[in-house]
Amino acid sequence: MSWWRRRGAGAALLGAVLLIGLAHVARDVLRPGEEEISVEAYDRTDDPRVIVAHLRRDPAYVVSRVATAEDATSVVVRVSVRAPRLGWSGGDEPVEWRIHVRLDQPLAGRQVIDGHTDAPVPER
Structure with missing residues (x-):
């Protein structure tokens, strides 16, 4: 696997993790107490x-x-x-x-x- 492919896969994985974390934060902010x-x-x-x-x-x-x-x-x-x-x-x-x-x-x-x-x- 070339360096560019590994970097792209790492960036995609990091983006997915951040998106999942952002969804949980948004849910907690929008949910009333x-x-x-x-x-x-x-x-x-x-x-x-x-x-x-x-x-x-x-x-x-x-x-x-x-x-x-x-x-x-x-x-x-x-x-x-x-x-x-x-x-x-x-x-x-x-x-x-x-x-x-x-x-x-x-x-x-x-x-x-x-x-x-x-x-x-x-x-x-």
Whole structure:
């Protein structure tokens, strides 16, 4: 292989590596961060292991994660949302979201706690 061919192959390989790295950087820059929001209220369902969490947020946001931490006396619910990627498509008025949250154990007499504010969540 001649010197010019090796140099060209090396340049192509370096360009491919830089392009892959640039794609990851661009993805992280364009991806909006997650924001934890408060649960305003909850409802029980027919299934004792499922509750419906009520939230209020702008309509363009997307729920990205719902997590629970359970112990014998309480259930802590954490909800994270992500802003839209490229623009704003919603209005200024928040809308109510209802999110079904599956628990490991039946809710029974345990208290529901908002993971964002650490405050008790009222039942509707």
